[in-house]
Amino acid sequence: MAEHARDGDGLRGRAQARLEAALPAALSRVTAAPGVYAVLWCGSAARGEADEHSDLDFHALVTGDHRWRSSFVVDGVPAEVFHNPPRTVQVRFAQGEAATVAMFAGGRVLVPHPDLDALVAEARALYAAGPAPRPPTPAERHLLLDEVIEARAAVNEPMHPYLVASAAGRLVRALYAARGWWEVGPRRWLSDLAAREAEAAQPLHAALNALQPDERQAALEALALCVLGSLEYGESATEPQALP
Incomplete structure (x- = not known):
C-alpha cells in the first residue's frame, strides 16, 4: 500500500514538473493573442496537484467587447485559455458560477494588472463566504x-x-x-x-x-x-x- 502511494506521488510529481516546464512557452502563446494584458494560471497544475491527465489552464483578460476560448499544444502539453474582458468575469461572479470563482480564487497571477488583482481579491472573498444555500425546490x-x-x-x-x-x-x-x-x-x-x-x-x-x-x-x-x-x-x- 505504501509503495503504491509512493508510485502515485512520483507520477504526480513528474506530471507537475512536465507542465511547469511547458509553462513559459505556453505563456508566450497566451500573451501573443491580440488584446491580452493580464494572465492568470489556474486549475490543478497551478495548485501543484497535476496528474498525467492534467493540462494548463489560463484566464486571460482582454481589451474590447469580445470573449472566446482557445486551445493549443506546446511541448506535448495541452493548454486551454479563457479570454474575457473584466466585466464578463464580474458577471460570472455575480451569477455565482462556481468554476470561475474557484479558478480566480485559487489561481496564480503570471502577468499582473490592477484589473486582475481586483478580480482575484473579489473571487477570494466570494469563495471564503460561499454561495447562498439553495435547498431543492x-x-x-x-x-x-x-x-x-x-x-x-x-x-x-x-x-x-x-x-x-x-x-x-x-x-x-x-x-x-x-x-x-x-x-x-x-x-x-x-x-x-x-x-x-x-x-x-x-x-x-x-x-x-x-x-x-x-x-x-x-x-x-x-x-x-x-x-x-x-x-x-x-x-x-x-x-x-x-x-x-
Whole structure:
C-alpha cells in the first residue's frame, strides 16, 4: 500500500514538473493573442496537484467587447485559455458560477494588472463566504426522488449501476447547493465530502463501489436522505408557463 502511494506521488510529481516546464512557452502563446494584458494560471497544475491527465489552464483578460476560448499544444502539453474582458468575469461572479470563482480564487497571477488583482481579491472573498444555500425546490426534490425510485425499480437490471451513478451525481450537486458550498469537480467529490460531511461521503462511496445491487441501492437511498430528508413524495408544482 505504501509503495503504491509512493508510485502515485512520483507520477504526480513528474506530471507537475512536465507542465511547469511547458509553462513559459505556453505563456508566450497566451500573451501573443491580440488584446491580452493580464494572465492568470489556474486549475490543478497551478495548485501543484497535476496528474498525467492534467493540462494548463489560463484566464486571460482582454481589451474590447469580445470573449472566446482557445486551445493549443506546446511541448506535448495541452493548454486551454479563457479570454474575457473584466466585466464578463464580474458577471460570472455575480451569477455565482462556481468554476470561475474557484479558478480566480485559487489561481496564480503570471502577468499582473490592477484589473486582475481586483478580480482575484473579489473571487477570494466570494469563495471564503460561499454561495447562498439553495435547498431543492419541491419540484426539484420530486425529480431527484424520481431518479432514486427509478433506480430502486431497476435494482436487478443491467442498467442499475448507471442509474445509481446518475442519480448520485445529481444528488451530490443538490447537496452542495443546499449546504452553500462551492461545487468541485466530480473527481474531488469523495475527498471533499469526506472533509465536509462524512455522512454523505460514505454512502456516495458505497453507491459507486458496492458490488451487490441491494447494497448499491441502499447506499443511494442513504445519500438521498442526506439531501432530501425523507424518501416520501410531497406536493409540488412548477410555475405556469405561457404557451407561444
